[in-house]
Amino acid sequence: MLSYVLEIGGADIPMKISVLGGGTIGSAIAEALHKNGHEVTVTRRSVEKISQLAKIGIEVTSRNDKAAEDSEIVIIAMKPYDALAVLKDISGATKGKLVISMVAAVKERQIKSLIPEATVVRAMTNVAAKVGGGFTVYCSKNLTEENEKKVVKLLECFGETEKVEEKYMDALTALGGSGPAYIFTIIEAMVYGGLKVGLPRDLALRDSYQTIMGAAKLVAESGDHPSQLKDLVTTPGGVTIDALYELEDSGIRTAFMRAIEAATDKAKIISDALENFDGQQK
Template identity: 50%
Template structure:
């Protein structure tokens, strides 16, 4: 970690996820955060980030460049900062934009693609990443040190990134839906709102931690808490009647299929821009589809 402290990281596109990544990195290294509406970065500046609307100068100063712009902006932004990225590691957190496509926009940089979620704000993100074949072991050390500031991380094959976008990226929305539904259920039978929220959230954390620590299948852990003729089985029966597991299986499949569709749209739009060449690309960026 001591070596990491001297590192300079540029976060290009410090919006929701880029801002959260910036906050998570700030205690450990120097971070320059960029976006066009730079006044919206004031809170990050107060927390110790350097801020600028100038992507190129931020990338020039950095040892590691993190991209957190919308998928449609990745290629135009990469082309703009390419001279500053030569010989450096660039990690894109944008959904859908492949390493192959990024390589076309910045042939001299070494590249990684990653996906995470907003739990990085409390250092509980689950970051998955893949790397291009030019990345070095030193790049891996640097990237892993940065990802460690965000929570857990794991290297995966690039082919899984679309479904992992539906799991890690979109997952918090599904968990919040479950937690909210449990809160509403408790409100319905008269539990005060604040206790209901804490009970639902802590139960979700505890169950997840036990799942990971035990190495057991969720069905086995569920069975352990399901007494014959007891309370839990009554609730489970209602959930089964609502086809809860089918609903979640369909949700993840639908989200991952949507991520794949958008990836294809982004890819063809970016390929058209790369073929056209020039700064024209930057003006067209807003027309590309976005993934969230």
């Protein structure tokens, strides 16, 4: 297969990328990389389950070692125990390569101990990466300036990206990694609200997601605090305050705070349980 380099924004970006673990996240990011012109290979044991990727020109295989060997950047997107076992197996194939882990709860140090000759980046994205709408945070102790440029350009295929301290990773997993599930719940709830007051289903769905996208865009682009923007919408004695009254009465804010705290705690529990796993037993 042809290997080439693409010049994007002044940084030379290696184009051969393997995504080990073509499940929900692995398939989403593989599609995003493919759409951005990269040459992508995706692995999983049941390759027949990713035939839709093969149809759009992504190479699919069950050989992690070969996929890693043949690529310049390796991304791993498996569940933690699978990822650690696979990394241990393919250690030799990652020598001198950039390895980006999308795996929740596994610390950079632990990944590095299994693939000591690779440059390790720990990242966390979300499923919106599939359509370039993700937010990917990453951390790494040993990135050269050149490698950092490559990492940023690659992660920008998934949407926005930001470097963070590793101590925030569990909380960011709970907030942005799992976040789409919370927003899907809100969209679903808004649609139900629309149905309850007689809106056609399709119209209720479109009105719900467009409203969420528009509100998010306004927060991002205006730089105003959400509470200021909320006040703008809330006319004294108007319609919105009645809805906000019901939402506050249902404890919506504490529900979100508890949800994100619970998910962060869970990520920490998993991380602690993984601490002494050496990639050997399952």
